[in-house]
Amino acid sequence: MSTHFEQDEPAQLESGLGLRIPRANGLDVHNGSVAPNAQTELEPHSSNSELVRDAIIGLADGLTVPFALTAGLSSVGSTHLVILGGLAELFAGSISMGLGAYLAALTDTKHYEVEFARETRQIANSADLEDEEMYGLFAEYGLGREVVEPLARQLRGDPEAWVKFMMDFELKLERPKTSRGWISALVMGISYFVGGLIPMIPYFAVHSVNKALFISIGVTCVVLLIFGYCKAIATGTTKRAALYGAVETLGIGALAAGVSYGIVRGVNKGLGGTTG
Amino acid sequence: MSTHFEQDEPAQLESGLGLRIPRANGLDVHNGSVAPNAQTELEPHSSNSELVRDAIIGLADGLTVPFALTAGLSSVGSTHLVILGGLAELFAGSISMGLGAYLAALTDTKHYEVEFARETRQIANSADLEDEEMYGLFAEYGLGREVVEPLARQLRGDPEAWVKFMMDFELKLERPKTSRGWISALVMGISYFVGGLIPMIPYFAVHSVNKALFISIGVTCVVLLIFGYCKAIATGTTKRAALYGAVETLGIGALAAGVSYGIVRGVNKGLGGTTG
Numbered sequence: 001m002s003t004h005f006e007q008d009e010p011a012q013l014e015s016g017l018g019l020r021i022p023r024a025n026g027l028d029v030h031n032g033s034v035a036p037n038a039q040t041e042l043e044p045h046s047s048n049s050e051l052v053r054d055a056i057i058g059l060a061d062g063l064t065v066p067f068a069l070t071a072g073l074s075s076v077g078s079t080h081l082v083i084l085g086g087l088a089e090l091f092a093g094s095i096s097m098g099l100g101a102y103l104a105a106l107t108d109t110k111h112y113e114v115e116f117a118r119e120t121r122q123i124a125n126s127a128d129l130e131d132e133e134m135y136g137l138f139a140e141y142g143l144g145r146e147v148v149e150p151l152a153r154q155l156r157g158d159p160e161a162w163v164k165f166m167m168d169f170e171l172k173l174e175r176p177k178t179s180r181g182w183i184s185a186l187v188m189g190i191s192y193f194v195g196g197l198i199p200m201i202p203y204f205a206v207h208s209v210n211k212a213l214f215i216s217i218g219v220t221c222v223v224l225l226i227f228g229y230c231k232a233i234a235t236g237t238t239k240r241a242a243l244y245g246a247v248e249t250l251g252i253g254a255l256a257a258g259v260s261y262g263i264v265r266g267v268n269k270g271l272g273g274t275t276g
Numbered sequence: 277m278s279t280h281f282e283q284d285e286p287a288q289l290e291s292g293l294g295l296r297i298p299r300a301n302g303l304d305v306h307n308g309s310v311a312p313n314a315q316t317e318l319e320p321h322s323s324n325s326e327l328v329r330d331a332i333i334g335l336a337d338g339l340t341v342p343f344a345l346t347a348g349l350s351s352v353g354s355t356h357l358v359i360l361g362g363l364a365e366l367f368a369g370s371i372s373m374g375l376g377a378y379l380a381a382l383t384d385t386k387h388y389e390v391e392f393a394r395e396t397r398q399i400a401n402s403a404d405l406e407d408e409e410m411y412g413l414f415a416e417y418g419l420g421r422e423v424v425e426p427l428a429r430q431l432r433g434d435p436e437a438w439v440k441f442m443m444d445f446e447l448k449l450e451r452p453k454t455s456r457g458w459i460s461a462l463v464m465g466i467s468y469f470v471g472g473l474i475p476m477i478p479y480f481a482v483h484s485v486n487k488a489l490f491i492s493i494g495v496t497c498v499v500l501l502i503f504g505y506c507k508a509i510a511t512g513t514t515k516r517a518a519l520y521g522a523v524e525t526l527g528i529g530a531l532a533a534g535v536s537y538g539i540v541r542g543v544n545k546g547l548g549g550t551t552g
Contacts, residue, residue, distance in 0.1 A: 092344035
């Protein structure tokens, strides 16, 4: 990927470290996928709401980390401790995730604008250099100047289309949907909160911490399966695929919970006692 | 974005929910950016290691959530509780992050392979339809059949280049680097762990939980500033930009910590007591 900045601009691009926001790449794939379609080989376009995707990311994350954390803390034997630790994680996690998503969206927008302005300026001021870049792009596919020239000539007469073309094909940058940055962040944060609250409910409801742990494991399994099924409906993928994803999520959660349980139990014994 | 699947394939694509992996988009921008370069308008290409990016993502995430969680738990007044909660979070978080990154990388690779195979098949079996798709791509930039035709004709004679062209320009999919999926995951998980351990050290070292909290806040601020500075060196962005990013991360951490502190304190009082 090539990027380019001018002296006066990069200073504002450093914002938004993209904290704790699951990489969208992996999920875009799923969400963008459509129901198996054997009738035609023409590609159908994704029509699913991106908010569904945001909610799925938040929920999946919430179902994993708070579940593992509370399971780990349950080894100490105090429901009180599990609830306090779980709540601290829920608030810390959902705020980090939501705000991080929002700042990353702002950064993406800013980045797009800066690159757009730069590309526009390059095309206006140094069209010859830009032309060379375009020939270079096509040369990678064995396409020589002679076949690219008619296309290049026409783009040269239409700077607006040329800028759009270079943004898409050279920089491969999509215009971010600015209006929904904060909605996306809100949905992600709330979904994380809801997802994380589910494995905690048994600790609120049941006095015995061991019983609560087992109910929490059961509830998390069931919710992940339901969640996987709904995801299949919402995104149009096969149920088998969704089930596979849910089982994988569960696997991560189980490993994280197991290790957390073992470590907390060992350290608590080492520190000499139980809490609460 | 258009995606397309065949009946027999999507089942395997649903793996890897991309759990808790910060979205790379935002950071790619920063990491891919280069030192301000006024001498030339030609775009320099990113040469920075992607592992640096993974380490930065992990560290930034680790410096935020575990910091906020331990700060929140400190409101109860027990160092023991902070250490147990913090360790549970560290292990749950770093395993989720590392494994999630690994599974997401596997999914990306699988997705690329499936799309590549499909595109190859489409070009072999229904070149006319594929031709139409290509004309459609260019039409969005006002480029008519007559200027695209020489190019289309040549690609038709070189199926390998044509597949590559469609992968890049139609599907906008980059070939994932399969070999480094697990290294990337390992680096991210370890960085998260290291980042998260830093705000916890004061609780190990200092007996008074309030003192430890203030030291933790101080240490996190200092580390974020150093981290921002090193990032500027590593990625070649301006120091001002890196500082801005560090302050933003700190802002998220501070808000998350503040809310977590308030909630845990309130709930602990409501549950009637202190732990430990």
